[in-house]
Amino acid sequence: MDQTRPTPAAAAASQPAPLLSVVVPVRNEAPNIAPLVAEIRQAVAGLGAYEIVYVDDGSTDGTAAALAEAARAGDLVRRRHRVSCGQSAAIATGVKAARGTWIVTLDGDGQNDPADIPRLFAAALAEDALDPAPVLIAGHRTTRKDTRTKRIVSRIANAVRARLLGDATPDTGCGLKVFRRADFLDLPRFDHMHRYLPALFLRAGGRVRSVPVSHRPRLRGRSNYGVLDRLGVALLDLVGVIWLQRRGRRPEVEIPEGP
Secondary structure (H helix, E strand, O other), rough: OOOOOOOOOHHHOOOOOOOEEEEEEOEEEEEEHHHHHHHHHHHHHOOOOOOEEEEOOOOOOOHHHHHHHHHHHEEEEEEEEEEOOOHHHHHHHHHHHHHOOOEEOOOOOEOOHHHHHHHHHHHHHHHHHHOOOEEEEEEEEEEOOHHHHHHHHHHHHHHHHHHHHHOOOOOOOOOEEEEEHHHHHHOOOOHHHHHHHHHHHHHHOOEEEEEEEEEEEOOOOOOOOOHHHHHHHHHHHHHHHHHHHHHHOOOOOOOOOOO
């Protein structure tokens, strides 16, 4: 074995930081790894330097092996949770591991279409050019390709959340989102926080823009994060985020004149 040859991780770390990191949390999604990675690569190829960061949230199927194979190309960074910690924790792990200035997140089940990434990224750059304050570009699945139960639960949750939090976002559950890495790392983190990113960005003095995106039926595997489980913790999450909104204060910082 050539001891002087750097590992893929070391080689990636030695390269200039990319502009864009695509973060994908997965749990037991082995059949979806290769096709989705191929779609992501095709979608972001014209956007400048990029990396893909996959976080395996304690999978028990062939996800780890599928990711190892996909990583051979050198543009894919892997992290793994020894046991499942949930989607929000996986996203946070991915963002911390990412090196890009901008982060794109999407679900690993293939229902989000990577072809929407360039449009969302362009919207983020346009907003950033107008105002350097934190900005979140949120995908809005105008035509859901989910089961009837999942659509009903999502509709109820979105209505209740919007009423209580006033985040003016029609679809916080869409996995497709774009934001600056540094802005995300400044946010308070907790389980299920990915569903409250609009409210958290507004609390931080930022703004949120929703962009219509396509949504596809699941072709392989099955959902690994239960619908009823999400509904069961929603009330407690809402109470916590409302508390954060009321306790948050943003100081107006001035630079005094003189020495």
